[in-house]
Amino acid sequence: MSSPKNSEIRVRFAPSPTGFLHVGGLRTALFNYLFARKNNGSFVLRIEDTDRKRYIPGAQENLINTFKQMGLDYDEGPVIGGNFGPYIQSERTEHYQKYAQELIDKGAAYYCFCTEKRLNKLRDEARQRNETVMYDGACRNLSQEEVQKKLADNVPHVVRLKIPKEGTTVFYDVVRERVEVENALVDDQVIIKSDGFPTYHLANVVDDHLMKISHVIRGEEWLISVPKHIFMYESLGWKVPKFVHLPLLLNPDKTKLSKRQGDVAVEDYLAKGYLPEALINFVAILGWHAKEDRELYTLDELVKVFSLKRISKSGAVFDVEKLNWMNGWYLRNLSLDYIAEKAKSYFEEAGLDVSNTEKYLKVVDNARNRSATIPEMITHSEMFYNDLEFSDKHKKITNTEVAKRLYEFWIEKLESTDDLSEEFIKMLIKETTEKLGLKGKDLYFPLRLALFGDVHGPDIPMIVDILGREEVIARLNSILHR
Ligand code: GLU
Numbered sequence: 001m002s003s004p005k006n007s008e009i010r011v012r013f014a015p016s017p018t019g020f021l022h023v024g025g026l027r028t029a030l031f032n033y034l035f036a037r038k039n040n041g042s043f044v045l046r047i048e049d050t051d052r053k054r055y056i057p058g059a060q061e062n063l064i065n066t067f068k069q070m071g072l073d074y075d076e077g078p079v080i081g082g083n084f085g086p087y088i089q090s091e092r093t094e095h096y097q098k099y100a101q102e103l104i105d106k107g108a109a110y111y112c113f114c115t116e117k118r119l120n121k122l123r124d125e126a127r128q129r130n131e132t133v134m135y136d137g138a139c140r141n142l143s144q145e146e147v148q149k150k151l152a153d154n155v156p157h158v159v160r161l162k163i164p165k166e167g168t169t170v171f172y173d174v175v176r177e178r179v180e181v182e183n184a185l186v187d188d189q190v191i192i193k194s195d196g197f198p199t200y201h202l203a204n205v206v207d208d209h210l211m212k213i214s215h216v217i218r219g220e221e222w223l224i225s226v227p228k229h230i231f232m233y234e235s236l237g238w239k240v241p242k243f244v245h246l247p248l249l250l251n252p253d254k255t256k257l258s259k260r261q262g263d264v265a266v267e268d269y270l271a272k273g274y275l276p277e278a279l280i281n282f283v284a285i286l287g288w289h290a291k292e293d294r295e296l297y298t299l300d301e302l303v304k305v306f307s308l309k310r311i312s313k314s315g316a317v318f319d320v321e322k323l324n325w326m327n328g329w330y331l332r333n334l335s336l337d338y339i340a341e342k343a344k345s346y347f348e349e350a351g352l353d354v355s356n357t358e359k360y361l362k363v364v365d366n367a368r369n370r371s372a373t374i375p376e377m378i379t380h381s382e383m384f385y386n387d388l389e390f391s392d393k394h395k396k397i398t399n400t401e402v403a404k405r406l407y408e409f410w411i412e413k414l415e416s417t418d419d420l421s422e423e424f425i426k427m428l429i430k431e432t433t434e435k436l437g438l439k440g441k442d443l444y445f446p447l448r449l450a451l452f453g454d455v456h457g458p459d460i461p462m463i464v465d466i467l468g469r470e471e472v473i474a475r476l477n478s479i480l481h482r
Pocket of ligand 1: 200218219
């Protein structure tokens with residue numbers, strides 16, 4: 001039985017199901033998860049799907065599936081439920097209506113009847129003057145009667161926040177520390193759209209309150225929205241949660257991480273054969289580092305060492321080279337059975353017959369020590385399964401008289417023994433030198449070519465061990481009789 005949760009610590013990951021899980025989203029989810037687990041709090045998954053225009057069917061299932069693959073289990077959310085559900089915003093619309101009304105009643109929000117045409121004009125004018133687009137407040141001070149009349153006449157409308165024009169909003173962010181924003185720069189944000197659906201801002205604040213979220217941990221792009229959110233919390237008399245805004249993810253050229261410069265979807269990395277363990281470890285150190293000078297951590301180890309205080313302010317470069325290095329480390333260090341299982345479908349897809357498990361495990365063990373990714377492992381394994389092909393240059397090496405004598409000698413020796421141990425093969429190599437006068441390149445190149453198809457590659461005893469006696473003899477015979 002797990003110990004009861006600390007109800008003071010509740011965090012959430014609140015993605016909009018507009019497609020794939022972005023690597024930045026994975027980092028946000030991970031930091032929420034780590035903070036919750038470290039403090040025995042609850043990790044909530046909430047689907048923010050109120051923007052129906054951007055909704056993509058299947059995105060939510062995809063996301064939950066990716067979470068599973070990554071080993072990030074949540075305590076409350078879609079499918080599993082919880083005490084604060086439902087966890088899908090489109091199923092919670094009555095809450096947003098209710099609190100929008102409360103904000104209106106309190107004078108903190110107002111109906112806006114401005115037409116699309118007028119708003120477009122305002123926007124174009126602001127752009128021409130090179131100013132930030134802001135609503136000019138035309139409907140802020142309509143009289144009660146005017147509002148009631150327009151509502152009765154069914155004039156299309158939205159609801160906007162009535163942000164004070166004076167003063168500043170000051171708040172503390174765990175990462176950014178003290179932040180101060182002039183209220184005059186904060187737009188009268190739309191909170192209910194003309195279709196009656198809430199915008200992100202209202203739904204997010206209402207749900208964070210109703211779901212008793214203690215810490216809002218999310219990407220830095222949301223920092224700018226905090227004054228609007230605080231205005232809602234305070235107008236409704238609610239406690240403001242703690243804010244933790246994670247630094248931006250950057251391309252190596254320090255621009256904001258974008259699709260144009262490489263993959264950004266977690267699924268794409270998984271499909272390319274990156275290990276969940278490596279992806280988790282990699283995103284964990286994007287903008288966070290442990291006290292000690294160390295970068296390799298499993299998920300469980302991260303839970304132990306994670307702390308919000310060690311999140312950095314400056315943007316974190318998403319360096320695929322580093323991910324490759326990490327993935328290679330995990331390939332070499334996780335259990336052989338696990339890696340073999342992960343790699344299986346890739347081998348099968350490449351047409352390699354992995355039915356001989358003993359051989360397959362040896363092949364994988366060899367390949368994982370030479371590769372950064374699973375597809376790369378294939379290139380280090382094909383030669384153990386496929387017929388070998390030789391270039392003219394290589395044929396010159398294998399067609400010499402002395403090479404033929406070498407092959408005959410090995411066939412003869414191997415046919416008369418069952419021993420394929422490293423010691424035996426080493427002894428056989430020694431004997432070859434003594435008997436045929438071959439050593440160095442003259443010995444290893446023709447031998448490795450015959451068995452492996454290349455002059456460079458693993459040690460001969462290792463190749464022999466992987467291929468097995470029959471295949472070694474068959475390969476020697478085949479090159480001899482070509
Ligand atoms: N739905 C928002 C997103 O897609 C959530 C932002 C937040 O965590 O407040 O990023």
